[in-house]
Amino acid sequence: QQPVQSPQAVILREGEDAVINCSSSKALYSVHWYRQKHGEAPVFLMILLKGGEQKGHDKISASFNEKKQQSSLYLTASQLSYSGTYFCGTVTGNQFYFGTGTSLTVIP
Amino acid sequence: DSGVTQTPKHLITATGQRVTLRCSPRSGDLSVYWYQQSLDQGLQFLIQYYNGEERAKGNILERFSAQQFPDLHSELNLSSLELGDSALYFCASSPSSGGGYGYTFGSGTRLTVV
Numbered sequence: 001q002q003p004v005q006s007p008q009a010v011i012l013r014e015g016e017d018a019v020i021n022c023s024s025s026k027a028l029y030s031v032h033w034y035r036q037k038h039g040e041a042p043v044f045l046m047i048l049l050k051g052g053e054q055k056g057h058d059k060i061s062a063s064f065n066e067k068k069q070q071s072s073l074y075l076t077a078s079q080l081s082y083s084g085t086y087f088c089g090t091v092t093g094n095q096f097y098f099g100t101g102t103s104l105t106v107i108p
Numbered sequence: 109d110s111g112v113t114q115t116p117k118h119l120i121t122a123t124g125q126r127v128t129l130r131c132s133p134r135s136g137d138l139s140v141y142w143y144q145q146s147l148d149q150g151l152q153f154l155i156q157y158y159n160g161e162e163r164a165k166g167n168i169l170e171r172f173s174a175q176q177f178p179d180l181h182s183e184l185n186l187s188s189l190e191l192g193d194s195a196l197y198f199c200a201s202s203p204s205s206g207g208g209y210g211y212t213f214g215s216g217t218r219l220t221v222v
Contacts, residue, residue: 059139
């Protein structure tokens with residue numbers, strides 16, 4: 001029931017774009033995205049509700065396709081501060097599950 | 109400061125001992141969640157409380173227990189500690205019991221069992 005994220009890890013140069021995918025085997029009510037820097041607490045980025053909406057947060061945006069039970073996080077013109085591990089979180093019924101995580105490293 | 113307060117920040121204890129981790133949720137939030145994160149691992153859901161009542165249970169060991177008090181702060185009790193219990197323990201809070209809002213995490217308690 002834990003959502004699967006891909007890729008597991010990605011290395012980018014500053015200014016490059018990245019896409020992180022999150023797939024669930026269960027029907028989804030909503031999808032959350034979080035970023036966690038090493039040794040720190042996860043920080044909430046955004047939530048997407050049913051309806052196929054797309055949301056943005058500075059140069060980070062996301063989409064949610066409830067029919068495919070998938071969500072994607074788009075990072076454009078990446079900055080060094082984007083480095084960290086990204087987790088999706090999915091709500092199925094009344095249970096919340098964090099995804100497997102994607103380690104993103106941005107290098108100069 | 110996220111508004112979620114966890115104490116203590118660090119804890120070192122011996123195997124077989126018992127410890128209590130404390131969490132004060134963000135003002136106005138009724139739900140408290142506990143997560144365990146082992147070294148470079150994902151976030152394992154332990155338990156959720158909503159307004160004093162247990163709402164959901166995850167992979168919480170029988171040696172672990174939790175409660176939420178009338179003032180909404182929560183405590184996670186870990187007993188008969190083993191080396192494998194060494195981890196970061198996060199508390200998170202949200203306004204509701206479901207997934208309609210994001211979770212706000214505290215800075216965590218790093219537990220080291222020696």
